Amino acid sequence: MNVAFIFMSDFAAARTPTSRARRNTGRTVLTDVAKRAGVSTATVSRVYNEPDKVSDSVRQRVEQAALELNWFPNAAGRALASTRSHIAGIIIPTLDDQVFASQVSGMQAAFATRGITLVLGCSNYDPQQALLQVRAMLARGVEAMAIVGEAHPEEVFDALRLYRVPYAVTYAYREGSPHDCIGFDNRAAFAEITEHLIGLGHRAFAVCVQPTRDNDRVQARVAGIRAALERHGLAVRPEYLLEGESSIGFGRRSLRAIWQSTGERPTAIICGNDHIALGVLREADDLGIDIPGELSVTGFDDLAIASELRPSLTTMRVDTAEIGRLAAQHLLDALDGAPSRRGHEVRAVLQVRASTGPSPR
Amino acid sequence: MNVAFIFMSDFAAARTPTSRARRNTGRTVLTDVAKRAGVSTATVSRVYNEPDKVSDSVRQRVEQAALELNWFPNAAGRALASTRSHIAGIIIPTLDDQVFASQVSGMQAAFATRGITLVLGCSNYDPQQALLQVRAMLARGVEAMAIVGEAHPEEVFDALRLYRVPYAVTYAYREGSPHDCIGFDNRAAFAEITEHLIGLGHRAFAVCVQPTRDNDRVQARVAGIRAALERHGLAVRPEYLLEGESSIGFGRRSLRAIWQSTGERPTAIICGNDHIALGVLREADDLGIDIPGELSVTGFDDLAIASELRPSLTTMRVDTAEIGRLAAQHLLDALDGAPSRRGHEVRAVLQVRASTGPSPR
DNA sequence: TTGTATGCGTTATCAT
DNA sequence: ATGATAACGCATACAA
Numbered sequence: 001m002n003v004a005f006i007f008m009s010d011f012a013a014a015r016t017p018t019s020r021a022r023r024n025t026g027r028t029v030l031t032d033v034a035k036r037a038g039v040s041t042a043t044v045s046r047v048y049n050e051p052d053k054v055s056d057s058v059r060q061r062v063e064q065a066a067l068e069l070n071w072f073p074n075a076a077g078r079a080l081a082s083t084r085s086h087i088a089g090i091i092i093p094t095l096d097d098q099v100f101a102s103q104v105s106g107m108q109a110a111f112a113t114r115g116i117t118l119v120l121g122c123s124n125y126d127p128q129q130a131l132l133q134v135r136a137m138l139a140r141g142v143e144a145m146a147i148v149g150e151a152h153p154e155e156v157f158d159a160l161r162l163y164r165v166p167y168a169v170t171y172a173y174r175e176g177s178p179h180d181c182i183g184f185d186n187r188a189a190f191a192e193i194t195e196h197l198i199g200l201g202h203r204a205f206a207v208c209v210q211p212t213r214d215n216d217r218v219q220a221r222v223a224g225i226r227a228a229l230e231r232h233g234l235a236v237r238p239e240y241l242l243e244g245e246s247s248i249g250f251g252r253r254s255l256r257a258i259w260q261s262t263g264e265r266p267t268a269i270i271c272g273n274d275h276i277a278l279g280v281l282r283e284a285d286d287l288g289i290d291i292p293g294e295l296s297v298t299g300f301d302d303l304a305i306a307s308e309l310r311p312s313l314t315t316m317r318v319d320t321a322e323i324g325r326l327a328a329q330h331l332l333d334a335l336d337g338a339p340s341r342r343g344h345e346v347r348a349v350l351q352v353r354a355s356t357g358p359s360p361r
Numbered sequence: 362m363n364v365a366f367i368f369m370s371d372f373a374a375a376r377t378p379t380s381r382a383r384r385n386t387g388r389t390v391l392t393d394v395a396k397r398a399g400v401s402t403a404t405v406s407r408v409y410n411e412p413d414k415v416s417d418s419v420r421q422r423v424e425q426a427a428l429e430l431n432w433f434p435n436a437a438g439r440a441l442a443s444t445r446s447h448i449a450g451i452i453i454p455t456l457d458d459q460v461f462a463s464q465v466s467g468m469q470a471a472f473a474t475r476g477i478t479l480v481l482g483c484s485n486y487d488p489q490q491a492l493l494q495v496r497a498m499l500a501r502g503v504e505a506m507a508i509v510g511e512a513h514p515e516e517v518f519d520a521l522r523l524y525r526v527p528y529a530v531t532y533a534y535r536e537g538s539p540h541d542c543i544g545f546d547n548r549a550a551f552a553e554i555t556e557h558l559i560g561l562g563h564r565a566f567a568v569c570v571q572p573t574r575d576n577d578r579v580q581a582r583v584a585g586i587r588a589a590l591e592r593h594g595l596a597v598r599p600e601y602l603l604e605g606e607s608s609i610g611f612g613r614r615s616l617r618a619i620w621q622s623t624g625e626r627p628t629a630i631i632c633g634n635d636h637i638a639l640g641v642l643r644e645a646d647d648l649g650i651d652i653p654g655e656l657s658v659t660g661f662d663d664l665a666i667a668s669e670l671r672p673s674l675t676t677m678r679v680d681t682a683e684i685g686r687l688a689a690q691h692l693l694d695a696l697d698g699a700p701s702r703r704g705h706e707v708r709a710v711l712q713v714r715a716s717t718g719p720s721p722r
Numbered sequence: 723t724t725g726t727a728t729g730c731g732t733t734a735t736c737a738t
Numbered sequence: 739a740t741g742a743t744a745a746c747g748c749a750t751a752c753a754a
Binding site: 039040041042043046053054055058077079080081082083 | 723724725726727729730731732
Binding site: 386390392403405406434437438439442 | 730731732733734735
């Protein structure tokens, strides 16, 4: 036995030169805590992952040691050993739009309660950037993903399926979508706005929307307007269907262009969102156009100022933070192996205010 | 020596039976790519980390194999082996405020160009949540951190220093701060607004700001106002120093309360931001108060609508996305070991518009 | 309840 | 330029 001991140390000595030194990152690791607490590494791990399986006294010793050494588990090590990253991802077009920011906010809060970190990616409305972001997130080992809209390269969804990462398409909801959707029906919402105006007697419309390219939500909105008008034998004249950046400036320019046009003037303008509608209202003020006497205007999103403007803006409200929460819950359910529903529809609610009224004609 | 070998093999033999099978997670790993490309794992790794050290032909074979197997490096594995996480963190009060959202946006973009993923945490203005978030991020192995403001528990900065994580305090800039700051001088900015009003002859002021508790930026703003007034022998009456949530509603309520007060009415109201100022303007409209004839109003942030309101709002503009970019650059420099400056000041620029005018008294 | 010994997927060191 | 293999920090199956 003696020899054995001698030999073992000998063995250790023999190895040492060949074996590389520990890379020594200098940081405190689980092993240090185990030593200090006088327990095995497994026990330390259990204290943080299966506390019930550890006796109170030992747990306290370990926690004390961890505190003294200022240690907490390293996420990369955990992820590697457990093959669970505790990371989820969300890809939105841009944070500069409040509706997406609040969606992220709602999702982050919901995930946080379950110890899941949300990683954010912005595509800037570029499908290729979205694809890159998804790949980066898969590399990070995201356990679940949310992505705004469904107008993305097929590779995006292929990759998600290939890696068996549960995902949800947010902000847009569409019957018959191949994806789990959490959001509202953009088409139906804009059909409702259009019907509201038709009900007020309007027959001549203009439409000012954000760029439709690579944006299924805006495309659906335009489709909803078209469908509602068609039902009444109406259509938007091509020269009154304007597309531009989501801004007050675009709204202003649009109204000016429409008013300078030689054709029959519209009596109602449907805007893709409140920012654009705001611009239209401001330009109308400058041009001396009476709202809603001469022209009705609608927005979308119900920004805080929408009800404060004079005239107040008729628009639609969507609880985007709720979309985020629901999406997070949906994904958590999927991770828990819950028999998941296909999605969740959130209602967009029409807020009729002073910017819409009976058609003058 | 013989014994030694016996012992060694004995030792090894003793191990083998105990050894469990590979846990097999089913996913494609670097080893698979190496096999397919007919190279070693080290070579595959090099292709992605030190491409110059690999011959063209080999690199192409590896890339081909990776493509065919749909493989990309696992981030947790990388992080563990390289002790670099390629993650940076930012902690903001809330995403619901555009100024922070755009800061995140700017930072994310800047980090992305260097392959660094930004992880976001929201403190909801709660110091304890901020501390928890920082800890969570350290566990994630963040390589750098940005945090809005400096009113945080000392443990926050202690932890950051202990783990040698370079960090920057953003949004606020203050001479003599112990931290690297990237932002603007809140105090100086509000002193400037105040001087603008004093220059217009105002002597009676009201102030409506966001909650000052745990918020060094707002505290600095109030201090700036105070200091400027003091220089002219002036002060805000306590009943005209109002504190409340950042909203149109608070602005409205504040003006109503001030106007109903029995004391001498102020001729100027300084608001903590544009939201509050917006509420004041709307309420003034309802109360029939002439702006700026009877009352001058100022905001902060220069929201897109600020210049569109009637009257347009005098306010200050700060490029918050630029703050994000600069913070990212500062942190990247620190990671690169660049001799770092202490911080970076961004200017807040006064936008004089129609809501401020000569004092009626 | 607690300890032992691997393995998680990659990088880094050393050797060739 | 390329290969072999030991870390990296932790979790877990299994043994005790």
